[in-house]
Amino acid sequence: MKRKELLKTIIADNQSRPLPALWPRTQTIPIGTGKIITLTGVRRSGKTYHLYEIMRSLQATGIPADTMLYINFEDERLHLEGEDMDLILQAFRELHPEADLSNCYFFFDEIQEVAGWELFVDRLYETISRHIFITGSNSRLLSKEIATALRGRTLNFEVYPLSFSEFLSIKQPGLNMYQSADRARIVSHFDQFLAQGGFPAVTEQEDEDLRQKELQGYFDVMLLRDLVERYSVSSVAVLRYFCKRVIGASAGEFSVNRVYNELKGNGYKVGRDTLYAYQEHCEAIYMACFVPRYDNSVVKSENSLRKPYVIDHGLGAALNFKFGNDAGRILETVVALELIKQGKQIYYFQDTNNECDFVVVCRAGVEKVIQVSFDISDPATLRREVRGLVACCRRLGVTEGYILTHDTESVSEVDGIAVKILPVWKHCLVEAQHKQ
Secondary structure: OOHHHHHHHHHHHHHHOOOOOOOOOOOOOOOOOOOEEEEEEOOOOOHHHHHHHHHHHHHHOOOOHHHEEEEEOOOOOOOOOHHHOHHHHHHHHHHOOOOOHHHOEEEEEOHHHOOOHHHHHHHHHHHOOOOEEEEEOOHHHHHHHHHHOOOOOEEEEEEOOOOHHHHHHHHOOOOOOOOHHHHHHHHHHHHHHHHHOOOHHHHHOOOHHHHHHHHHHHHHHHHHHHHHHHHOOOOHHHHHHHHHHHHHOOOOOOOHHHHHHHHHHOOOOOOHHHHHHHHHHHHHOOOEEEEOEOOOOHHHHHOOOOEEEEOOHHHHHHHOHHHHOOHHHHHHHHHHHHHHHOOOEEEEEEOOOOEEEEEEEEOOEEEEEEEEOOOOOOHHHHHHHHHHHHHHHHHHOOOEEEEEEOOOOEEEEEOOEEEEEEEHHHHHHHHHHHHO
């Protein structure tokens, strides 16, 4: 089948297909901005469903389906290069010769699969339609391309796996955290969230073995398509080992030099610069986030040893047995991801004698200081966590701090610092309410 005829088939099939049932997401993507809307995020986080939600909203206002063009560039039937992209418009015009293209809506999914896509989108925006929505799974590539051809014409939104409040709204909407009976149900759902993570499709999978296989499949696609193919990586074994070390180190210590020495000791020839590039690639495709140490000096902060957090704790548990059995690191990873999903800028604090897990920063300065510990029933553990929290608060001039746990709640004062202890699930839901 010729490419144009294939594109006609794909476009027509997508226009005739009913939109799938959608789960509620708290993130709202604007429609009538006059800008190119770009959604970036890890694979399977829900970017496509945001496009479907926009289509559904347009249809609800009377916009007919045949004025919307949707193409997923990961369709295995497509093998397009940048110069082939005009075939999409030709196919659409031939299907709908009477359509006013300036009033049509264009949805391009995983557009990073086509080299040179940005020139086509730029021409489409300048000469045909201002209703363009694109998604991609690589923040660095898209940001580089947007910064050149599409500068000033886009609004970017990052899409992450489900937050706990979104997970809860899917599992059992309408629960009230202040009612005793509902509180027990919320805690039960939170424990389920801790065990399986927030990838939307995984929430439907009840079989644990199948859920693990599905998550491992996500990793394989990220590794092979987003890293090996996109960055032309020759040593797949080294890259796989590196990625699994990053994921296994979530909420712990990670050093490129240490991984370099491990590989060298096992006979692998790889340069440190290559491993540092791998780290950047892992962050670019949203496999993991790397959090810097807090410092008043931006240079020192940027050059500090960064603390990794896997993009989804369920993915981390599926790939690393040790991480999956460490309740404390899973809980800390959940907190990190919840803060990131809320759009917070986060750091960790460390001085000669003390550590604190999170310093949340806004434009006005330090917004919140947070310590995370799964269980503080042991007095020694509680003293250590409070000591690190108070030291951080005093150093940064903050009068209160939080210790987030699995199930403890209290308020006290230590050395003039208000220490608020909350369950993580409650902190997640309270912050979600404030965001609404």
